[in-house]
Amino acid sequence: MDKLKVVGPLNLKGSVTISKAKNAYLPLLAATILSDEKIVFGEVPKLRDIGTMNKLLEHLGCKVNPEGSGFSYQLSELATDEAPYELVKTMRASICVLGPMLGRFKKAKVSLPGGCAIGTRPIDLHLKNLEKMGATIVIEGGYVHASTDGLKGAHLVLDFPSVGATENLMMAASLAEGETIIDNAALEPEITDLGNFLISMGAEISGLDSKTIKVKGVKKLSGSHYTAIGDRIEAATYIIGALMTKSPLSIMGFDPGHLDSVLEKLVSMGANIERLENGVRVGVGELKAVDIETAPYPGFPTDVQAQMIALCTQAEGTSIITEQIFENRFMHVPELQRLGADITIKGNSAVVKGLAPLKGAPVMCTDLRASAALVLAAFCSEGETLIQRIYHLERGYEKIEEKFKNLGARIERVAE
Numbered sequence: 001m002d003k004l005k006v007v008g009p010l011n012l013k014g015s016v017t018i019s020k021a022k023n024a025y026l027p028l029l030a031a032t033i034l035s036d037e038k039i040v041f042g043e044v045p046k047l048r049d050i051g052t053m054n055k056l057l058e059h060l061g062c063k064v065n066p067e068g069s070g071f072s073y074q075l076s077e078l079a080t081d082e083a084p085y086e087l088v089k090t091m092r093a094s095i096c097v098l099g100p101m102l103g104r105f106k107k108a109k110v111s112l113p114g115g116c117a118i119g120t121r122p123i124d125l126h127l128k129n130l131e132k133m134g135a136t137i138v139i140e141g142g143y144v145h146a147s148t149d150g151l152k153g154a155h156l157v158l159d160f161p162s163v164g165a166t167e168n169l170m171m172a173a174s175l176a177e178g179e180t181i182i183d184n185a186a187l188e189p190e191i192t193d194l195g196n197f198l199i200s201m202g203a204e205i206s207g208l209d210s211k212t213i214k215v216k217g218v219k220k221l222s223g224s225h226y227t228a229i230g231d232r233i234e235a236a237t238y239i240i241g242a243l244m245t246k247s248p249l250s251i252m253g254f255d256p257g258h259l260d261s262v263l264e265k266l267v268s269m270g271a272n273i274e275r276l277e278n279g280v281r282v283g284v285g286e287l288k289a290v291d292i293e294t295a296p297y298p299g300f301p302t303d304v305q306a307q308m309i310a311l312c313t314q315a316e317g318t319s320i321i322t323e324q325i326f327e328n329r330f331m332h333v334p335e336l337q338r339l340g341a342d343i344t345i346k347g348n349s350a351v352v353k354g355l356a357p358l359k360g361a362p363v364m365c366t367d368l369r370a371s372a373a374l375v376l377a378a379f380c381s382e383g384e385t386l387i388q389r390i391y392h393l394e395r396g397y398e399k400i401e402e403k404f405k406n407l408g409a410r411i412e413r414v415a416e
């Protein structure tokens, strides 16, 4: 397995363009199941997770072909109603094929995604609300067996603003009979992007960017051409990399309005960030400690928590970072401690004493965002850091070593 070798400490300079959002494209790809017409997506990032979703769609009978800067999709008829364990276990977002399959084909057999490194990741909110729409759901042999005579619109209230559940239910509702109301819907920008895509296919959706989304089912959805929003989490990762290495950087290709909570926290630490039309310019400055609690959008994103802990190792004072979304999302902490970071875990909080000197060492990736935190910390560590199991990184960061190398980082991919 490949590794990344970083020699720090280092500075960065120049400008980087962010790829389109993984967490927007994964549900968008699932939504191609809803139509028998051709759909074309542009600027699709070359990521492991996108490759997995493409494989799953092909398994279901979708014709997936490279087209322009992305792919075309056309599912004329279902080859099988089964989304198999070997594909779903590698990427739990595959559960998002459940709603569209029920909506269009009235049946689905989708492997339970299982947990992942950061938590048990249940899907109860997806299932109980699909049942409210008229699906019959049986869990057997590690699979969700779902069927319906035809989904009916319903008034759904999510116990928690789950991103995946909101996406699955929006897609299912777009072909259901009658109106579906999703209360306490997730507000993430990727939800709005999915809604806009579904509307471009002819869906009747209102209430996007609000906690109450209304979907009037239609008989059929047409093809479409669409490009997803920029990846706000990738952008946050590069912004934090600039701040940690005290490098003036421009990070372009995303809507800074999608990162309000992150930018506000960074500015409160003393960061100098100029918002631009399609990105930000980061200046150099000394950083002070900060307290953060992750929360559903528009709160501080859990997907930036690991990178934030890495940043706080470079800030003066003691920071407290509390993870409220996932139950086991601190696996980057022991690896950061191997580099010399002074971090103590207290319950679901990490207490970070800043400015402890970091020294390069071999470290291990455990999940996608933890891996990004290790790369950033390696930039501030004296000497060589060897980052292992980087397949985690490749799930969600397109060409990360190329992008950072173009910014002047001493980062090399080392084949095992």
Ligand code: EPZ
Pocket: 022, 023, 024, 026, 093, 119, 120, 121, 122, 123, 124, 125, 126, 127, 160, 161, 162, 163, 164, 165, 186, 302, 303, 325, 326, 327, 368, 369, 396
């Ligand atoms: C999406 O996961 C993202 N993944 C995650 O990003 C992100 O961390 C998460 O939203 C929260 O923002 C994609 O978009 C592909 P949730 P998802 O359903 O949909 C609980 C990354 O690094 N829950 O909002 O799975 C769940 O256990 C990934 O890119 C239930 O209890 O997130 C968790 O505690 C990691 N029952 C919380 O809700 C359910 O039925 C948030 O989960 C569903 C969720």
